[in-house]
Amino acid sequence: MKRVTLLLSIILFLFIVGCSKDDEVTPHNQFDTFVDHWNDQVFSQMYEMLTPETQQEYAVDEMVDRYTKIYEDLKISDLNISYTKLSEEELEIALEEGTATLPFTAEMNSMAGPISFEYEATLELQGEEEEEMKWYVNWDPGFIFPEIKDGGEIRITTTDPIRGEILDRNQMPLAINDMVWEVGIVPAWLGDNEEQNKEKIASLLNMSVEQIDTYLNADWVQPDYFVPLNKLIPKSEEELLNELWAIDGTDGREVLGRVYPLGEAAAHVVGYIRQITAEQLEEKDPAVYGPNDMIGNTGLERAYEERLKGDKGVRIYVTKDGEEEVTLAEKEVQNGEKIVTTIDANIQEEIYNSYDGEAGTAAAIDPKSGETLALVSSPSYDPNEMVYGITQSKWDSLQNDPKTPLLNRFTATYAPGSVIKPVSAAIGLQNGTIDPDEGLEINGLTWSNGEGWGEYEVTRVSESNGPVDLTDAMVRSDNIYFAMQAVDMGGKAFVSGLEKFGFGESIPFEYPITASTVSTSGALNDQVLLANASYGQGEIEISSLHLAVAYTTFLNNGNMLKPALLESEKTGEVWQEELISAENAEIINESLRKVVTDGTASYAKNASFPISGKTGTVELKLTLDEEDGAQNGWFVGYPSDDQDILIAMMVEQVQDLGGSSIAVEKVTDVLEKIK
Incomplete structure (x- = not known):
């Protein structure tokens, strides 16, 4: 009898070994699959x-659905399961006994970082007929995470990062995190x-009242509870508060x-x-943004969103x-980065206030370093109202x-006029078509270059x-002088010169500014x-x-500086070098002083x-034949000696304000106020 049993075992072993060569019934083969x-x-x-037996104990939803939900909730990715194969001797024993134990390692990434664990899989050889025998896996929840083998709940907690602040060059706040009122109702x-x-x-x-009722009718609400209405109001809104x-009924907390x-x-x-929109949420990483998150909507808040937002802290654990709770993975919260700009809050305010409600734009820079001191657009709006819910009216x-x-x-482009x-x-001066000492004979207040111009004439004011x-x-x-000189040098030469000054290309600047243009076609x-x-x-x-x-060229020996916006940027870098000689730069610089002492900027x-x-005064004409109408006024000015700030300002609709003189007065x- 013993001989018969031994013979049957040998036959079974040889059968299984033979099948293993065909990759059919070995525990390794099955577990690989x-x-x-x-x-x-x-x-x-x-x-x-x-x-x-496992399927009888765990229904499909208890395994398949649970896996799916847990892996989706935890944002599981880069899953890799590896295991240790049995030795020849261990495999022989497993085949004889019809059971195999395979230690395995599971590695994966999650919303809280990497997770790895070791566990054992037990496989059983089952089947009524020898040719139908296969290896099956004894599964339990420990395959998901060993900590939930005998029960337990997987939980996630998140810690929101503190948004990074935006500061000016003197560490004065431009955008900060401060205490505001959260408005609610005590029923x-x-x-x-x-x-x-x-x-x-x-x-x-x-x-709406319906929205308020939704908050008040929540299951947790009690008559004496404070019920927040998801409305925050800055303390500066004293009248509204x-x-x-x-x-009656309102209350607030800081x-x-x-x-x-x-x-x-x-x-x-x-x-x-502002609160992220549904459309934005679809585009963003769900591990980074949730439906109640705030996101940069405009300006520096939007440009530096990734740096300002920070990274949520996440902890995945089992209770x-x-x-005691067991932590599976944890990612520390990373608060947003502090952004320090070159903006000077005092200069920004002074320039904005100088508009007194008039429309226009201005940029102030340090012409020796290229640091941007102010970027102004007037009129404006209160961003605090935008964040916390502006009224419809x-x-x-x-x-x-x-x-x-x-x-x-300040991101847009405009006709510059005489500036x-x-x-x-x-x-x-650079291409040699202008001799600074050569005088052109110009008679009268108008000039035309011949029949090809039709009835059009260039005019001058004196x-x-x-x-x-x-x-x-x-x-x-x-x-007329500049029109004559441009016509003499030709359109190609003039366009080439403008392109060297950065026309037609993006400004190398951290904030998106519309590229300046020569014409709609790019040619003259x-x-x-060309004359115009x-x-x-x-x-x-x-x-x-x-x-x-562009004006930094005349204060830096012919080199045009690269503008800077962040404190971390290198300053004094050249954007375009040797646009003119140092001698010619000084000629233009001296003439700009005489514009004030003897010319059109006498208020200064x-x-x-x-x-x-x-x-510069710009005639806003839709066509060359249109009558004079609205005007924009420009002035680019700087302290002649210190040369530590340069302001380029444009005021719209100055035809009734004294033309460009209003810009001269404001600059x-x-x-005077900031010096």
Whole structure:
């Protein structure tokens, strides 16, 4: 009998070994397939490989659905299951006994970081007939995580990061985290006029009574509980807060919120955050953003969202009654990065306030370092209202305002008028078509270059006494002089010079600024268009920042500096070098001083220190034949001696404000206040 049993065992062993060569019934082969399904997260096919006893104990949903939900909730990725194969001797024993134990290691990434564990898989050889015998896996929840083998719940806790603050060059706050009021209702305090009070609260908070009722009807609410309405209001909104506190039922508590101390003065450059939209949520990593998260919507808040937001802290752990919590993975919270800019809050406010509600844009830089000191767009809006819920009436007012306060003007380009003339002069000096000492004979107030121009004529504001040289043309802002010089050098040469000054390319700047353009086509093949471009009319357009940067050429021996916005950037870097010689740069610099002492910027003579600069008045014509109408006024000015700040300012619709002289007054007054 013993011989018969031994013979049958040998036959079975030889049968199984023979099959193993065909990769059919070895425990290794079966577990390889099981692991492949696991790595691919095909849990339904894993379930089909479980022993009948396991399937009887754990229904499909208890394994397949649980795997799916846990892996989705924990954001499991990069799953890798590996195991140790049996030795020849161990395999022989397993085949004889019909059971095999395979130690395995599971490695994966999760929303809280890497998770790994070791466990054992037991496989059983089952089947009624020898040719139907297969290895099946004895599965239990420990395959998911060993800590839940005998029960327990997997939980996730998150810690929100503190958003990084935005500071100016002197560490003054531009966007900070400060205490704000979270407004809510205590139901028992609403009194007899409950519906009327809810209507008042809803109106002030720009929400519906139905929304308020949704919060008040939550299961956890008790009559004497504080029920937050998901509305935060900065403490600076005293009038609104006083109206709210006067209504029966309202209450508040202090919480941390985003505050913009400069308000309207820096709204366009700093921007604001708001609750993430459904569309944005679809585009973002769900491990980073949730439906209640705030996200940078405009300005620096948007440009540096990734650096400012920080990274949530996440802990994945197992809880079990009567036992200590077991942490599976944990990622420490990373607070947002502090962004320190080169902006000077005092200069930003002074320039913005100088507009006094007028529309326009300005950029202030340090012309020796390239640091941006201010980027102003006027009129503006209060970013604090945008964050915490602007009323519909206020929003309608902003949208319908003819001065378009929501428009960010400093990112846009405009016709520069005569403030472009120093650039035109530099191009001619560099390519040799302009001799600074040569005087051009110009007669009268108009000039045409022949029949090809039709009836169009270039006009100037004053007649000259004798030939007009470069300095005289700059001081009197003589359009005809620059038109003649541009026509003489030709469109290709002039365009080439403008391109060297950065026209047609993006400014190397941290904040997105519209590229300045020579014309709609990028060429100046038409003489009239060329002549107009030379004195800043026609189709040429430039941003206030680019204009300010262009003037650094005349204060840095012919080198145009690269603008900087962050404290961490290198300063004094050259964007375009040797645009003109140091000698010619000084000629233009000296002429800009004479514009103030003897020319069109005479108001600046009132300053307590010498100022240099150039004025420009832009005729806003839709066609070359259109009658004169609205005007924009420009002034680019800087202290002649210190040369530590340069302001390029444009004021819109100056035809009734004295033309470009209003810009001269504003820049001069700002320089007086900050010096």
